[in-house]
Amino acid sequence: MTALDEERCRTLVERLCAGLGWSVRPVPGVRKVLFTGEDRWVAFGWTWSDVFACFYDNVRVFATSPDIPAWTRPCGSPEELALKIEVAL
Numbered sequence: 001m002t003a004l005d006e007e008r009c010r011t012l013v014e015r016l017c018a019g020l021g022w023s024v025r026p027v028p029g030v031r032k033v034l035f036t037g038e039d040r041w042v043a044f045g046w047t048w049s050d051v052f053a054c055f056y057d058n059v060r061v062f063a064t065s066p067d068i069p070a071w072t073r074p075c076g077s078p079e080e081l082a083l084k085i086e087v088a089l
């Protein structure tokens with residue numbers, strides 16, 4: 001697996017979007033916000049790395065949320081989450 005640099009995080013977030021019907025859009029004051037198909041946000045940030053890190057934090061903190069796919073839990077590290085995204089999507 002490659003390092004979780006900016007390009008890799010962008011690829012992972014794009015996979016989430018393509019595989020789950022999610023989208024990334026700007027909102028006032030934030031460059032990138034990851035929205036679910038129900039138009040609820042699950043992560044945000046100024047860079048792709050920020051968005052991926054925020055999503056990882058939300059997977060851990062809001063693990064029982066219906067907005068967080070069950071296959072992402074439990075997840076012990078950002079690298080493990082990246083691997084799960086690659087395998088599932």
